[in-house]
Ligand SMILES: Nc1ncnc2c1ncn2[C@@H]1O[C@H](COP(=O)(O)OP(=O)(O)OP(=O)(O)O)[C@@H](O)[C@H]1O
């Protein structure tokens with residue numbers, strides 16, 4: 447999949463902007479605060495109708511204006527025009543000028559892999575960030591997972607409400623609670639199996655990428671569920687999660703919440719047996735997250751039968767020259783890549799020859815064959 451061009455209006459620090467991209471490597475460079483990350487974000491919003499950045503405010507509309515518009519031409523076997531119109535309380539999306547009511551039909555059309563600096567929180571941050579990652583990746587590749595997860599979240603909330611009621615001494619139907627638990631376990635089993643398969647898939651791809659970038663072996667992702675399962679067969683998962691919930695019923699009543707299940711899971715980034723969260727250097731942590739992101743290229747290619755657009759925000763900071771070069775060599779294959787950097791000198795000259803260079807300053811393109819309307 448390729449984004450041919452983008453037109454932005456009143457989005458973050460951009461008033462109006464129009465850019466044509468090339469089909470391979472595009473490098474967006476400029477000073478801190480010029481709008482490089484915002485430009486990548488606009489492509490993400492064009493694809494998914496919302497932002498992926500979770501640390502920064504979700505204020506996509508330019509301060510002092512009412513409506514942000516992001517338009518773009520996407521090539522995915524055929525070419526079509528996407529448009530997202532965001533106002534304070536409303537969002538409108540269009541394909542080829544026709545309004546699309548179901549967001550699911552819209553986002554199904556696109557295929558993107560993105561790395562932002564704040565994705566480093568995937569290693570450093572709290573477990574819910576990692577769960578959110580798994581959920582969003584699996585939802586992208588399986589609508590079934592998305593549906594089961596939606597049911598699971600409803601059941602979890604109902605079960606927690608029930609625990610609270612029982613704990614507060616309200617008269618409730620305990621048979622109903624058992625049925626809730628049974629459904630909760632059934633949905634959990636599906637989620638566990640999908641996550642396990644996904645992590646196995648990551649472990650087929652990630653160690654190779656990590657090795658290509660760093661020259662080092664021994665990278666893996668280790669699943670860390672809240673229950674120590676013997677194996678991931680449906681029967682085992684069902685039996686062991688049910689037993690855990692039964693054994694800890696009193697504890698759950700005391701804390702008024704469900705203590706075991708996929709909403710309590712985690713996974714770790716491991717290098718030669720050591721957890722990168724505690725032992726990794728900044729650079730190692732960065733390569734680990736980039737590795738995870740790049741592995742999605744292969745996974746998405748498999749599922750969607752087309753290469754994703756790869757958006758890499760400030761990937762080079764904290765990497766030594768050798769790693770920058772290996773990373774660039776790795777990504778320089780059949781995907782369209784859009785990279786941001788403050789420092790053009792940090793990029794290998796041979797790569798610049800084939801790349802489109804886009805210089806941004808204060809929300810405007812200052813160099814390149816672009817027009818600021
Ligand atoms: N809703 C908004 N309206 C107007 N300006 C905004 C809005 N949201 C963010 N900005 C501005 O956008 C600018 C930051 O842009 P961005 O994060 O894209 O910069 P950058 O080029 O990636 O910088 P760095 O090199 O530091 O990562 C900031 O000056 C910020 O105040």
Ligand SMILES: [Mg+2]
Pocket residue numbers: 482483484759760
């Ligand atoms: Mg930035």
